[in-house]
Amino acid sequence: MAPKLPPQQPLQTPAEQGNDGAATAGHVNEGYHHGPSGLMRWLLTTNHKEIGTLYLIFSLSMFFIGGIFALVVRAELFQPGLQLVQPEFFNQMTTMHGLIMVFGAVMPGFVGLANWMIPLQVGAPDMALPRLNNFSFWLLPVAFTLLLSTLLMPGGGPNFGWTFYAPLSTTYAPPSTTFFILSLHIAGISSILGAINIIATILNMRAPGMRMMDMPLFVWTWLITAFLLIAVMPVLAGVITMMLMDINFGTSFFNAAGGGDPVMFQHIFWFFGHPEVYIMILPAFGIVSAIIPTFARKRLFGYASMVYATSSIAILSFLVWAHHMFAVGLPLVAELFFMYTTMLIAVPTGVKVFNWIATLFQGSISFETPMLFALAFVVLFTIGGFSGLMLAIAPADFQYHDTYFVVAHFHYVLVPGAVFAIMAAVYYWLPKWTGHYPNERLGRWHFWTSVIGVNLTFFPMHFSGLAGMPRRIPDYALQFADFNMASSIGALLFGTSQLLFVLMIIKCVRGGEKAPAKAWEGAEDLEWTVPSPAPLHTFDTPPQFHHREG
Amino acid sequence: MRNLAGVVAAIGGSVWLTRSALADGWNMPLGVTDVSRDIHGLHMTIFWICVVIGIVVFGVMFYSLFRYRRSKGAKSAHFHENTTVEVVWTAIPLLILVGMALPATATLKEMYDAEDADLDVMVTGQQWRWHYEYLGEDVSFISNMSTPRDQIDGAAAKGENYLLEVDQPLVLPVDRKVRFLLTSDDVVHSWWVPDLAVKQDAIPGFVNENWVRIEEPGTYRGQCTELCGRNHGFMPVVVEAVPPEEFDTWLAERKQAAAREASGVDREWGMDELMTRGQKVYESVCASCHQVDGSGNPPVFPALANNPALMEERDRHIATVINGVSGAPMPAFSSTLSPVEIAAVVTYERNAWGNETGDIVQPSEIQSQLE
Incomplete structure (x- = not known):
């Protein structure tokens, strides 16, 4: 058995917080919960668990809205020719799908998990700045209502791709673009505030005795992610403000006819955009690093190297942005620099994968649903990493760039990567949140349909891209027909199988096998020392943390 | 086992x-x-x-995963670093x-070594077509997708080169080093032919460079690969690679045709011939945004049919086509269309779809404005 936290003797969790599963979160704390009830309770809550739940529900809703947009795209691409939608609307669907999934589903999903789990994992009673926490969340529904409403405006919603390259997104954009800019500003403020809160919590509110190098990796990866967010969200804000000026105030930042520079747009965007990519994957690394040791019943291999690898990836993420721009006509020396730095990222990423596999080696492995998703993450994220390595080779990128090969690549790292990690986390921590185990049978069905669906959707895209199909086209030449039909069938399967996920969550909230405080046999971190479901207030008295020896 | x-x-x-x-x-x-x-x-x-x-x-x-299953009684080891x-x-x-x-x-x-090219071709992206100019040869033309709308809408069977066929392909010689200079009149496009391994962005305000030395005659097809608006998916590239002698003959013929076109500036044109020519130009160049029937695509692309501003202001109409509109999607056509073509298309727009202003714009007038 791996060395442990001091788990057997109960930490100083107040005893009055109820027995395992005897009460639900709402009732347990009558003693000190005097807030309003009903809708106002959720609107005004400053509790990290309630805000975490709000974030997760919001993320799930956006996941479905963005998913429906993706299904519109896949339905149109089911066969050659224009059948269902016209190109104008098709472009709005691809754009909205990207924006909603990135800013509305994946990022808030991770923030929700951070809200719920970081205080529990560091032994803090709440986030450091609870009112700010409330504000960060409630900005999001405002931002996304605004963003979605652009679809109903004259000229339609954003139709220039989630990367919104100028001048297509400025001079040539629909009038609703100003609303798009405002909504992105609001979402950006939300992210920055959330990141400040997470950093403040992690640096100031750890349990006595918990050093930085004792923190669970989910906490570590989120700490690094939060710094990335603070560094790059202002860059995004800058670039969209320049767009706003170009559109409404007659400036020419990106208008060549006025002396502006369309390539500068891409540099600024990707200086934000590449760290953004890691913002969407680093917390996933943290989640997988929690789940694999739990179900392998063996301590994580190479904890320190995981921390260093994550930090290296974060630093490198600021030095690779122009690999998205190999075909814009960069000078040779810049192409070489960005090719080398991009290839270098494979090293720390490889270290992570090797560490996970070394953790499995000589473990005692069981395959509950969270483990299934985490293992699928390792395999499929690595496949996305391989295509990423191929894309790093600048000469070859001239052939890959802006084709479906790229679409395949980033969906492999984002769907069976980031999204599977979020799902793994949900299955893993649901017993802590609800006091019930998720239904294992339903979980397995959800897992296998998702895995098959995701691969059927995205694997053929490697081939259509290599064979020459550009991305973001509403219609395609006949030689791409079979690949696209397979992708569309896969997308329908993946999309509908997510209904099982919702069904599982609802069932788990309403009932199911009761979970003890330590819901998984091999689980180690502090969250497993508080009752399941976790009472509304935990760690009012900080637990004494004893770090692992050896 | x-x-x-x-x-x-x-x-x-x-x-x-x-x-x-x-x-x-x-x-x-x-x-x-x-x-x-x-x-x-x-x-x-x-x-x-x-x-x-x-x-x-x-x-x-x-x-x-197979060997260390808990269900088979595996016990976990204790190592966690090495x-x-x-x-x-x-x-x-x-x-x-x-x-x-x-x-x-x-x-x-x-x-990146585009030095010592035998031929320079300027490639200009426009929503949603390519303009090719053989530099120093006075030969240039526009290349539009030629797949009929019926095939896209499913009203007709799709042809073999569906969406990958154009009215005028780019003709290039084999065994000669051809340098491409790429730019754009409006948004960012990207010119790609997989068989030539050339993919280069065409960016307004920039001139990018790339090159090719084709080894086998043949037809090579590709597409625009940078999202450039509504018809991004309908902007194919077709390169026809021919033996050098054949290319020289073709280029000479095109030069003669260009000279004939240039001499058209010196004579008076009649209404009918301007309208016929104008319709061709309009449908090849203008209709992708302003629609074949002149109804446009408001709010970004205004209607031309029954547009009072257009009908009343003849000079502004000409100036708009020549210089484009700063801060709006309308590109300048002074470099992509000949004086005859500009005169014809303005005349056409002023008299088609019930606009009936009766105005005739002569190529000589455009020529003097361009100078």
Whole structure:
């Protein structure tokens, strides 16, 4: 058995917080919960668990809205020719799908998990700045209502791709673009505030005795992610403000006819955009690093190297942005620099994968649903990493760039990567949140349909891209027909199988096998020392943390 | 024994899958230039490196998952770090990457050497067509997609080169070094022909460079690869590579035709011939935004039919076509259309779809404005 936290003797969790599963979160704390009830309770809550739940529900809703947009795209691409939608609307669907999934589903999903789990994992009673926490969340529904409403405006919603390259997104954009800019500003403020809160919590509110190098990796990866967010969200804000000026105030930042520079747009965007990519994957690394040791019943291999690898990836993420721009006509020396730095990222990423596999080696492995998703993450994220390595080779990128090969690549790292990690986390921590185990049978069905669906959707895209199909086209030449039909069938399967996920969550909230405080046999971190479901207030008295020896 | 059979089956299966994936139409084309073959070589090298790493990594992973199942009574070990192993698996990938970076650097240098070209072609992207100009030869033309709307809408059977066919292909000589200079009149486009391994963004305000030396005559097809608006998917590139002598003959013919076109400026044109010519130009150049019936696509692309501002202000109409509209999608056509074509299309727009102003714009008038 791996060395442990001091788990057997109960930490100083107040005893009055109820027995395992005897009460639900709402009732347990009558003693000190005097807030309003009903809708106002959720609107005004400053509790990290309630805000975490709000974030997760919001993320799930956006996941479905963005998913429906993706299904519109896949339905149109089911066969050659224009059948269902016209190109104008098709472009709005691809754009909205990207924006909603990135800013509305994946990022808030991770923030929700951070809200719920970081205080529990560091032994803090709440986030450091609870009112700010409330504000960060409630900005999001405002931002996304605004963003979605652009679809109903004259000229339609954003139709220039989630990367919104100028001048297509400025001079040539629909009038609703100003609303798009405002909504992105609001979402950006939300992210920055959330990141400040997470950093403040992690640096100031750890349990006595918990050093930085004792923190669970989910906490570590989120700490690094939060710094990335603070560094790059202002860059995004800058670039969209320049767009706003170009559109409404007659400036020419990106208008060549006025002396502006369309390539500068891409540099600024990707200086934000590449760290953004890691913002969407680093917390996933943290989640997988929690789940694999739990179900392998063996301590994580190479904890320190995981921390260093994550930090290296974060630093490198600021030095690779122009690999998205190999075909814009960069000078040779810049192409070489960005090719080398991009290839270098494979090293720390490889270290992570090797560490996970070394953790499995000589473990005692069981395959509950969270483990299934985490293992699928390792395999499929690595496949996305391989295509990423191929894309790093600048000469070859001239052939890959802006084709479906790229679409395949980033969906492999984002769907069976980031999204599977979020799902793994949900299955893993649901017993802590609800006091019930998720239904294992339903979980397995959800897992296998998702895995098959995701691969059927995205694997053929490697081939259509290599064979020459550009991305973001509403219609395609006949030689791409079979690949696209397979992708569309896969997308329908993946999309509908997510209904099982919702069904599982609802069932788990309403009932199911009761979970003890330590819901998984091999689980180690502090969250497993508080009752399941976790009472509304935990760690009012900080637990004494004893770090692992050896 | 059963394990072994499973492993053999799995490897056999993946080899079969990989082989079929390398078949035609599933993989990057080998192409018809030195550079395209070099790139293909790099692509296959890095691909096989990934396959080998994948077999090793996933091999160990699935072995562990199988061998150390709790259900079979596996007990977990206690190790959780090993400096030697960690150094080794950091160093080996580094070495592989260095080995990969060397040939990639060499290829990239070759791709960037556009010196000493025999022929310069200016490629200009416009929503949603390509304009080609043979620099120094006074030959230029617009290349539009020629796939009929009926095929797209499913009213007619789709042809063999559906969406990948144009009215006028770019004709290039084989065995000569051709330099492309790429720019755009409106948004960012990207000019791509997979068989030539040339993909280069066409960006307003920039002139990018790329080059090709084609080795085999033939027709090579590609597409715009940078999202450029509504008809991004309908902006194909077709290159017709011909033997050098054939190219010289073709270029001479085009030069003569261009000279004839230029002489059209000196004479008076009648209403009918301007209207006929104007309609052709309009449908090839203007209709993609302003629609064949002049109804436009408001709010971004205004209607031209029954547009009072257009009908009342003849001079502004001409100036708009010549210079474009700053801060709006309308590009300047002074460099892509000849004086005859501008005169014809303005005349057409002022008299078609019930606009009936009766105005005639002569090519000579446009010529004097351009000067």
